[in-house]
Amino acid sequence: MSSVIMPSMASKETPKQSGYLVFARKYRPQTFDEVVGQQSTLTTLKNAIASGRIPQSFIFSGSRGVGKTSVARILAKALNATGGANPDFNQKDAAAREIEEGRSMDVLEIDGASNRGIEEIRSLRETVKFKPASGSYKIYIIDEVHMLTTEAFNALLKTLEEPPSHVKFIFATTEIHKVPLTILSRCQRFHFRRLTVDEIVEKLADIAKAEKVKCEKDALYLIARASDGALRDAESLLDQLASFSDGEIKEESVLTLLGLASDSVNETLLEAVKNRSGQDILNVIQNFYESGGDLLQLSRGFFEILRHLLVLQHVKETQGLIEAGPQMLEILQRHKKSFNEAELLLGITLFQNLQADLRRPVTSPRFMVEAAFLKLIYADGMRFIDDIAADVPQQRSVQPVIVPAPAPQPAPKSQPLRAVSAPVSEPLPAAVPSPAPPQEKSGNSAFSINQIEAAWPRVIEVVKSKRMSTGIFLSEAEPLEVEDSVIVLGLPEEFRFHKESLEKENNKKLVEECFTECLGSKARVRFVVTQQTASERPAPKPAPAQPTEAEKRELPDIITQALDVFDGAKIVRAE
Numbered sequence: 001m002s003s004v005i006m007p008s009m010a011s012k013e014t015p016k017q018s019g020y021l022v023f024a025r026k027y028r029p030q031t032f033d034e035v036v037g038q039q040s041t042l043t044t045l046k047n048a049i050a051s052g053r054i055p056q057s058f059i060f061s062g063s064r065g066v067g068k069t070s071v072a073r074i075l076a077k078a079l080n081a082t083g084g085a086n087p088d089f090n091q092k093d094a095a096a097r098e099i100e101e102g103r104s105m106d107v108l109e110i111d112g113a114s115n116r117g118i119e120e121i122r123s124l125r126e127t128v129k130f131k132p133a134s135g136s137y138k139i140y141i142i143d144e145v146h147m148l149t150t151e152a153f154n155a156l157l158k159t160l161e162e163p164p165s166h167v168k169f170i171f172a173t174t175e176i177h178k179v180p181l182t183i184l185s186r187c188q189r190f191h192f193r194r195l196t197v198d199e200i201v202e203k204l205a206d207i208a209k210a211e212k213v214k215c216e217k218d219a220l221y222l223i224a225r226a227s228d229g230a231l232r233d234a235e236s237l238l239d240q241l242a243s244f245s246d247g248e249i250k251e252e253s254v255l256t257l258l259g260l261a262s263d264s265v266n267e268t269l270l271e272a273v274k275n276r277s278g279q280d281i282l283n284v285i286q287n288f289y290e291s292g293g294d295l296l297q298l299s300r301g302f303f304e305i306l307r308h309l310l311v312l313q314h315v316k317e318t319q320g321l322i323e324a325g326p327q328m329l330e331i332l333q334r335h336k337k338s339f340n341e342a343e344l345l346l347g348i349t350l351f352q353n354l355q356a357d358l359r360r361p362v363t364s365p366r367f368m369v370e371a372a373f374l375k376l377i378y379a380d381g382m383r384f385i386d387d388i389a390a391d392v393p394q395q396r397s398v399q400p401v402i403v404p405a406p407a408p409q410p411a412p413k414s415q416p417l418r419a420v421s422a423p424v425s426e427p428l429p430a431a432v433p434s435p436a437p438p439q440e441k442s443g444n445s446a447f448s449i450n451q452i453e454a455a456w457p458r459v460i461e462v463v464k465s466k467r468m469s470t471g472i473f474l475s476e477a478e479p480l481e482v483e484d485s486v487i488v489l490g491l492p493e494e495f496r497f498h499k500e501s502l503e504k505e506n507n508k509k510l511v512e513e514c515f516t517e518c519l520g521s522k523a524r525v526r527f528v529v530t531q532q533t534a535s536e537r538p539a540p541k542p543a544p545a546q547p548t549e550a551e552k553r554e555l556p557d558i559i560t561q562a563l564d565v566f567d568g569a570k571i572v573r574a575e
Contacts, residue, residue, distance in 0.1 A: 023239040024232045027207055029070050030091055030100060032078070036203050036231055038067055041190045045071070046087035049078050054085065057160055057169035059145070061176035062192030065230025071192075073099065076107045079168060080135030092300045095135055106135040110172075112144040118151040118249075125159055136321045137168045145171040145180035150239040153180050159557045160186040197221060197323035203231060204238050208249070213242045215249040221325035222254040231486045259294030261301050263327045269302060269373070270331070273347075274338045285370055295365045297359045299372070302405050303351035305332070310497070312336040325373055345497050346469045347376050349476075359523040379469050416459025447519055452487055455518045462514040470507045473498040477527065489513060490530040499527045 027521065029035045032042050048054055058075070059069040077096045081089035087300065089096055098104040110124070124140065132138040142148075173179060185352070201220045208215040215238075223241070227234035237258075238249070245253040255262050261269075265288060272280035288298060308322045312332060315321060324332065339347075354372045358365055409566065456479055464471025476498050477489040491499045501507060507523065515523035 023207055023211075023235040027210075027235065029067070031075065031089075032071075032074055032087060035067055035071060035074070037199050038071070038192055038194045040427060041071070041192060044190070045075060046159055049085050049087040055395070056163050056167070057171070057187040059171040059173065059176075059179070059184065059187040059189050060192060061173055061189065063106055063194050063228070064174055065232030066192045066194055067231070069141070069143055072170040072172055073107075075170060076139045076141065077139050079139060080104070080132075081108055084136060104135070106132040106137065107139045107141065109141040109143065110149040112142050113452070116148045116152060118146075118149065118155050121148070121152040121155040123373070125155065128159060128164060132166055137166055139168045141170045141172070143172045145183075146173045146175045150180075153183055157182055157186070159300065177406065178431050186370065190434060192307050195231050196229075196320070197224040200224035200227060200229075200231055200234045204234055207235065207238060211242065213247055213249060216481070218249050218251045218325045218327055219249050219254045222251060222260060224256070225323060226254075226258050226260065256292075257296050260293060261293060262296045262330060263325070266301060266305055266328075267331045267335075270305070270335050270338065273373065273377050274335070278374055278377060281373045281377070282370060285373070289366050295369050296355065299351050299354045299358060299369055303348065306347045306351065307335055308332050309339060310348070313344070315343060342469055342501060343376070343379065345501055346379050346472060348497075350375055351470055407546070447478060447521060447523075448480060449482055451519065452482060455515075458518050459514050462518060463511060466514070467507070470502065470510055473502050473507075474511060477502070480528070480530070483526075485524065487525045488528060489525055490528050490531055490532075493529055499529055502527050
């Protein structure tokens, strides 16, 4: 199995051997000072090395392209520097050059995805016994460690708990939640954050200057935003655009390559939504789609714009909260008062759901994008109608359903006239009286949580029929308990804006009226924020199964007649 564990492949190919190195490898950091971001992690590591308080095992977690493996290799250089561990090692030192070029026999880099079995870990345990060839430590870097099997992790436990003094383990993973707690408890954990847009732009500008590539500032911001905090992805995009644009990278080149919407397209959409112009919206989407634009990127970009506008309405100092180029910042300032909070929250919800839908295979993505925009522009009209309708009494008496008796058959002409008895008709179901207006029940709890959960889907439907935006916000909540006749509704932390909107007097009053209508008893509500995230919620209970036609024929006549009278009624079996 010795062939499985290979020396580090860091920069193994020199420029002379490969002919050309991509930007991501050519400008990979080789010292702690060259690493972009991650200052807290770097400070901790450097202080640990300088003070001699070096743990036996490290685990680096974080999203892709943020520097986990690069820092692991730099840490290996610092630990095996000539003369002993040194955070400010000489990059031209022979030991550092060996590790950088992949020639060091004391630094072994293992890919956890392809060497994930117990046999590979057993082979590793055998090599741990041997002293380092030239450096101070024998260092094992295991990338994507979460890919190891359960058996492999178990085989590694004893070695991690009591490793030889000359051995250091450095693990890297993008999915820290998949690493067993027994492994995590034996390591010092360092989390690598995603880089900010400004940090990536600064690094890309340095690379472009070194490569003598002209690059517009707005183009760099587009590249940085598209990389989603991953510097490696941004460097690869810059490398590709340098070839695509023949030495000069313009904003149009980035938009074409990535299928993004330009700032002018986004501003046109903002103006169309502001003016409630469905025709302008459809024209912009059509032109964008036919020119090869990516509808998922369009929806993602507009989602971010709505979020930025919401931030501008709540925060005066936006440094670090809004990641956008200079031109987009000007657009946001022009439109920060064009929409109210409810419209922005509704739009954020619509486009969040749209992105999730577009990531799945769909037959008509363009129609879905158009529908999302049209829902947004008509939402204000629906609220306006509801506000007017709020002044009209909502309670209407339900008239009983009366089925007329069949008319008697006329006597045949050929028969002499005589008294004919009226045909006997089947008894009709009794007329259902109008429901009495809801009255407040006495006692501490007028209804149970089971009643609330049973009526919850109906409450959401009624709220949506009266005010769509409020219904959308309410659908993210869930009933928690009934406390002194007050229904407590919980929303996850990420829907705090929804909670604040629902707590407004007109929205809260509407929700309470709909609960009262559905429960037949006066209800009050209270909204709280829960620690549970939306993804951790249990799946909703399935609706009660309705009887089939065959089962209906077995029901008593009185129930069958009631089903005929009340069209759409459902049978709920009592538990």
